[in-house]
Amino acid sequence: AQSVSQHNHHVILSEAASLELGCNYSYGGTVNLFWYVQYPGQHLQLLLKYFSGDPLVKGIKGFEAEFIKSKFSFNLRKPSVQWSDTAEYFCAVNARDNYGQNFVFGPGTRLSVLP
Amino acid sequence: NAGVMQNPRHLVRRRGQEARLRCSPMKGHSHVYWYRQLPEEGLKFMVYLQKENIIDESGMPKERFSAEFPKEGPSILRIQQVVRGDSAAYFCASSPPDRGVYEQYFGPGTRLTVT
Numbered sequence: 328a329q330s331v332s333q334h335n336h337h338v339i340l341s342e343a344a345s346l347e348l349g350c351n352y353s354y355g356g357t358v359n360l361f362w363y364v365q366y367p368g369q370h371l372q373l374l375l376k377y378f379s380g381d382p383l384v385k386g387i388k389g390f391e392a393e394f395i396k397s398k399f400s401f402n403l404r405k406p407s408v409q410w411s412d413t414a415e416y417f418c419a420v421n422a423r424d425n426y427g428q429n430f431v432f433g434p435g436t437r438l439s440v441l442p
Numbered sequence: 443n444a445g446v447m448q449n450p451r452h453l454v455r456r457r458g459q460e461a462r463l464r465c466s467p468m469k470g471h472s473h474v475y476w477y478r479q480l481p482e483e484g485l486k487f488m489v490y491l492q493k494e495n496i497i498d499e500s501g502m503p504k505e506r507f508s509a510e511f512p513k514e515g516p517s518i519l520r521i522q523q524v525v526r527g528d529s530a531a532y533f534c535a536s537s538p539p540d541r542g543v544y545e546q547y548f549g550p551g552t553r554l555t556v557t
Contacts, residue, residue, distance in 0.1 A: 331484075359543055370550040371485075371533065378544065417484055421543045428542030429475060429487035429498065430535075 329354040331420050331433035339439045340408055348403040348436050350418030360401040361419040361430070362392055371417070377401065388412070410442045444469065446536050446549035447516075454555045461521040461528070463552045467536030474517040475546060476509060479531040490542070491517060524556045 334349030352358065362374040375386025382394040392403045401418060418433040447466040455461050467474050473492055477485040490498040491511035502509070506524075511517040521528055531553050535546040 363548075371548040376545075419485075428473070428537070429490055429501070430477075430485070430546060431487070432477075432484035434482075434484040 329358075329420050329422055329431040331418055331431050333416075333418055333433040333436050335436045336434070337437045337439070339441065341441050342410055343407050344440075346403070346405040346408045346412075346438070348416055348418075348438070350401045350403065350433060352399050352401070352418075352420045352431075354399075354420065354422055356422055359421045360392075360394060361421070362386065362390070362401070362403050363417045363419060363432075365415045365417065365435075367414070374403070374416075408438070408440050410440045412438060413440045414438060446471075446534055446547050448532075448534050448549035448552050450552060451550060452553050452555070454557060455524045456557055457525060458523050461524050461554055461556075463519040463521075463532050463534075463554070464516040465519070465534030465536075465549060466516040467534075468547055470538060471536035471547070472539050473537045473542050474511050475535040475537070475542065476517075476519050477533045477535065479533060479551070481530070485533060488519075521554075524554070526556050529554055529556045 331352045360377040363371040364374050365371050374390050375384050377384045377394045385391045390405050394401050415435045415437050417435045419430045421430050449464050475490050476488040479485045487501040489502050489509045506522045508520045531551045533551045534549045537546045
């Protein structure tokens with residue numbers, strides 16, 4: 328069975344600081360990888376996704392993530408955070424051979440950006 | 443193109459009552475997924491449906507929970523005889539046919555509170 332872990336439960340940064348949120352998954356087959364963001368009181372929005380090709384993917388709002396297959400990792404980065412990035416961030420995995428097609432989500436990392 | 447719609451956004455039920463949560467997928471999407479988000483946790487898959495078919499219900503509690511996606515109308519997640527532990531945010535996602543491993547679009551969620 329697939330599982331996803333996120334290293335940090337809560338991250339607190341000042342504006343303009345750099346961000347890296349860790350995500351590791353366990354699954355032996357081919358996976359699709361996603362990062363979602365949930366702003367307070369809002370629904371999940373897709374930040375970026377990786378299916379194949381260049382392991383460094385760029386998403387919306389200046390976010391990027393790097394897939395490192397050997398480490399089963401898909402860490403999210405942003406060079407300079409803003410107060411508006413305060414939100415909860417979820418890493419998710421979907422196995423390509425998953426007949427059920429369900430996403431497996433990590434527990435989330437809450438990011439607080441101080442002005 | 444309207445996104446995934448869920449209603450109600452907030453639902454309060456007393457213990458023992460029934461809760462009905464509705465989800466209208468995006469236009470052209472025939473696949474629906476229900477996830478539950480408990481406090482301080484990530485989303486957990488519950489059930490995957492296509493029109494008039496339950497494809498995967500491996501995440502559904504064995505008792506009191508049921509889901510349907512009729513030929514006409516929204517998908518319904520039904521919780522009978524609710525208990526306090528059912529308090530959570532319930533998210534619906536939809537995808538185009540056979541694209542669920544690549545893309546799922548999430549609704550705003552229904553926040554269920556059991557008093």
